[in-house]
Amino acid sequence: MANIQKVAKKAGVSVATVSRVLNNPDVVTLKTRTKVEQAIHELNYEPSALGRNLRTSRSRLLLVLLPSISNPFYTEIINGIEDTAIEEGYNILLCETDSNPERENIYFNMVKNRLAEGIISMDPTVNKKTLTDLAKDYPIVQCSEYDEDGTICYVSIDNELAAYHAVRHLIKLGHEKIALINSDEKFLYARERYRGFQKAMEEFELPIRPEWILNMENVKFEDGQQAMKGLLKQEVRPTAVFAVSDVLAIGALKELNINQIRVPEDIALVGFDKIVFSNMTHPTLTTISQPMYKMGSISANMLINKIKGKAVESVILEHELVIREST
Amino acid sequence: MANIQKVAKKAGVSVATVSRVLNNPDVVTLKTRTKVEQAIHELNYEPSALGRNLRTSRSRLLLVLLPSISNPFYTEIINGIEDTAIEEGYNILLCETDSNPERENIYFNMVKNRLAEGIISMDPTVNKKTLTDLAKDYPIVQCSEYDEDGTICYVSIDNELAAYHAVRHLIKLGHEKIALINSDEKFLYARERYRGFQKAMEEFELPIRPEWILNMENVKFEDGQQAMKGLLKQEVRPTAVFAVSDVLAIGALKELNINQIRVPEDIALVGFDKIVFSNMTHPTLTTISQPMYKMGSISANMLINKIKGKAVESVILEHELVIREST
DNA sequence: TAAACAAATGTAATCGATTTCAATATTAAT
DNA sequence: ATTAATATTGAAATCGATTACATTTGTTTA
Numbered sequence: 001m002a003n004i005q006k007v008a009k010k011a012g013v014s015v016a017t018v019s020r021v022l023n024n025p026d027v028v029t030l031k032t033r034t035k036v037e038q039a040i041h042e043l044n045y046e047p048s049a050l051g052r053n054l055r056t057s058r059s060r061l062l063l064v065l066l067p068s069i070s071n072p073f074y075t076e077i078i079n080g081i082e083d084t085a086i087e088e089g090y091n092i093l094l095c096e097t098d099s100n101p102e103r104e105n106i107y108f109n110m111v112k113n114r115l116a117e118g119i120i121s122m123d124p125t126v127n128k129k130t131l132t133d134l135a136k137d138y139p140i141v142q143c144s145e146y147d148e149d150g151t152i153c154y155v156s157i158d159n160e161l162a163a164y165h166a167v168r169h170l171i172k173l174g175h176e177k178i179a180l181i182n183s184d185e186k187f188l189y190a191r192e193r194y195r196g197f198q199k200a201m202e203e204f205e206l207p208i209r210p211e212w213i214l215n216m217e218n219v220k221f222e223d224g225q226q227a228m229k230g231l232l233k234q235e236v237r238p239t240a241v242f243a244v245s246d247v248l249a250i251g252a253l254k255e256l257n258i259n260q261i262r263v264p265e266d267i268a269l270v271g272f273d274k275i276v277f278s279n280m281t282h283p284t285l286t287t288i289s290q291p292m293y294k295m296g297s298i299s300a301n302m303l304i305n306k307i308k309g310k311a312v313e314s315v316i317l318e319h320e321l322v323i324r325e326s327t
Numbered sequence: 328m329a330n331i332q333k334v335a336k337k338a339g340v341s342v343a344t345v346s347r348v349l350n351n352p353d354v355v356t357l358k359t360r361t362k363v364e365q366a367i368h369e370l371n372y373e374p375s376a377l378g379r380n381l382r383t384s385r386s387r388l389l390l391v392l393l394p395s396i397s398n399p400f401y402t403e404i405i406n407g408i409e410d411t412a413i414e415e416g417y418n419i420l421l422c423e424t425d426s427n428p429e430r431e432n433i434y435f436n437m438v439k440n441r442l443a444e445g446i447i448s449m450d451p452t453v454n455k456k457t458l459t460d461l462a463k464d465y466p467i468v469q470c471s472e473y474d475e476d477g478t479i480c481y482v483s484i485d486n487e488l489a490a491y492h493a494v495r496h497l498i499k500l501g502h503e504k505i506a507l508i509n510s511d512e513k514f515l516y517a518r519e520r521y522r523g524f525q526k527a528m529e530e531f532e533l534p535i536r537p538e539w540i541l542n543m544e545n546v547k548f549e550d551g552q553q554a555m556k557g558l559l560k561q562e563v564r565p566t567a568v569f570a571v572s573d574v575l576a577i578g579a580l581k582e583l584n585i586n587q588i589r590v591p592e593d594i595a596l597v598g599f600d601k602i603v604f605s606n607m608t609h610p611t612l613t614t615i616s617q618p619m620y621k622m623g624s625i626s627a628n629m630l631i632n633k634i635k636g637k638a639v640e641s642v643i644l645e646h647e648l649v650i651r652e653s654t
Numbered sequence: 655t656a657a658a659c660a661a662a663t664g665t666a667a668t669c670g671a672t673t674t675c676a677a678t679a680t681t682a683a684t
Numbered sequence: 685a686t687t688a689a690t691a692t693t694g695a696a697a698t699c700g701a702t703t704a705c706a707t708t709t710g711t712t713t714a
Binding site for chain 3: 014028029051
Binding site for chain 4: 003004005016018020022023048049050051052054055
């Protein structure tokens, strides 16, 4: 493989000149520049990013931590991150952590040992302590997730308000018996969305029945289905269900379909996230839309600014209630 | 940031010894080793991967090229790749190309300039010429896709046979009027699956109606929905539809649901890929299952062997017809 | 034409590790 | 106790680029 020495020799110049042709072409005369370019071309030379990065200590690589790429919620965010990153001359590395601390560590080490310049974390299960410690020395931002202590910058929505809007929508449609399919309360967003639910119910003086509050360990389709199974078994059934993610809602909808329960006539359903699938179900799903692309692009910008040493501030973005057939 | 020199100085040894403690601890005495480990710990030292890789010219990074992470088809494959890669001491970088040659080039350059050691390509739209050229100098394998000229190693299934099985299944159920929702014939798999369709139809002496062969430009939900719209408009409607991907099938199913056409009573439907969502539709989707995890893990193994300089051979894996409610 | 200055190029240090080879310390054998 | 053999350690070269500084070349100006 050709290196800069060979190019220099072939072109009859010094390595410094070759480097200049690569990085600062204006300062070298047209004549030598063409000579060098010729040599580069003939040797099929590609500068080694390793050598370059070692010297400049910049890899132009950003890590994006997410628990699982199979969760469609992340795809739009990633598009936003990627477009912005590329625009700024960075590439991104998608890191699936599977919520596994060992795997997280691999990626944390990549930034520690300079293979990457910063991290955008979207993993709600990531070890907060490790992340906070790391954030002291390295550029890190959080996207859609955040810590309550707030030492790490983030971009997110107002989960409580969004959940409040979803539930208020159901109440305004006349529902009084409303169930909540939530994820595990160890997640901040789960606690926040519960508070939104609670707020709406209290505001309209509706009772919250503990047996209608379901906290699922995971947020896969099956969990939503399982949750709905649990609800349907009860003597008194709710007339409306708010699921804190579309994936859960779609699982729940599946169970409703199986039991030939009409949606929204018998039971209305609201999801959260507005993933692509949510428009492919029958009926289509009413849901809360997060500005995912924007969240991604803002978080990428935040991180790049942090890398550049600029001061950055956390951002809360607007959400939107998307009313479709399921309510 | 601490480097190996500082550690050496602090421990009162040479940098060579520090390096040995890191990479070959057995050759250094317990006494000096503990001294060095102490220093490493105190300085919070992390060896720079850049320096190390430059010297060893190994980055232990693999690129995985895919058109779009939002396509659920890839998620299981990626899990297979990732598990195998990590087991072998490699990390993977997911590269979304958006079928954009410019973006492809960014990633090709990463292996050219040694940031990554090899590529697993799952992108059917990738520039074959570029990829073939690159494969001459760098380790590259294809997964689920392949070239007919066969210069690049691949792991895939027998698309023609799989499609044949799907269509034969419909025929055995008594269907004679069968439509095909295909993707663009520029893709090899599209041509192969068409041949399987053709073979089954000819074997059972059923006519192939050109107006029932739909080639969609993309393979998103909307394309499937659009295709079904086109089929329903025709004077004579098919009684069964084979879609070459679950995503297309789910879009088609959506349109059937909208028009209150019963599945499978009025129209039966078969998909392809067995994505997770195919079991969440109503009715659940009959589909062809590919051994996705295995495909991923085999392709990762192939690539790593190639990197190690071993000879590798292409592999064709078994598929399976999964009969569910839609037929 | 020579001096003064600017532009172009080259030399060599540098980034942070690994690794060969030489030097030294330790152990074993006589 | 001396030598031979072996185990540890260190000095310095190396990977492939960038870049400060030195040197050469070219251009202006008096």
